[in-house]
Amino acid sequence: MVVDVTDIYLHKAPVDFRKGINGLSLIVEQHMNLNPFSEALFVFCNRTRDKLKVLYWQRNGFCLWQKRLEEDKFSWPRKMHGTTLSLSQEQWQWLLDGLDIEKMKPHRTLDYQSLS
Numbered sequence: 576m577v578v579d580v581t582d583i584y585l586h587k588a589p590v591d592f593r594k595g596i597n598g599l600s601l602i603v604e605q606h607m608n609l610n611p612f613s614e615a616l617f618v619f620c621n622r623t624r625d626k627l628k629v630l631y632w633q634r635n636g637f638c639l640w641q642k643r644l645e646e647d648k649f650s651w652p653r654k655m656h657g658t659t660l661s662l663s664q665e666q667w668q669w670l671l672d673g674l675d676i677e678k679m680k681p682h683r684t685l686d687y688q689s690l691s
Contacts, residue, residue, distance in 0.1 A: 585618045587660055613632070618667075647673060
């Protein structure tokens with residue numbers, strides 16, 4: 576998948592994987608309260624967590640990408656509040672690689688103003 580996006584949004588609730596572009600874009604607009612035509616990836620998972628669908632708008636049409644795991648399950652975040660989770664590029668890669676993004680946390684950022 577080659578796409579230049581600024582944002583990655585994960586829909587936390589499982590979706591019916593019979594849904595295609597039209598059904599998923601409605602979820603983006605009505606449930607996630609986001610613009611499906613923005614430069615973003617919208618990521619969905621099925622109930623058994625062995626499939627992902629990714630919807631995105633590319634210049635003049637929607638694209639739909641799917642990944643199916645043959646033996647494992649995706650570590651899908653459940654504990655976080657809300658229906659939508661914004662992911663960094665790094666978290667997106669962790670998710671695709673099978674890592675639990677809820678447990679993968681970098682050190683906190685420190686913002687010092689002076690040495691004294």
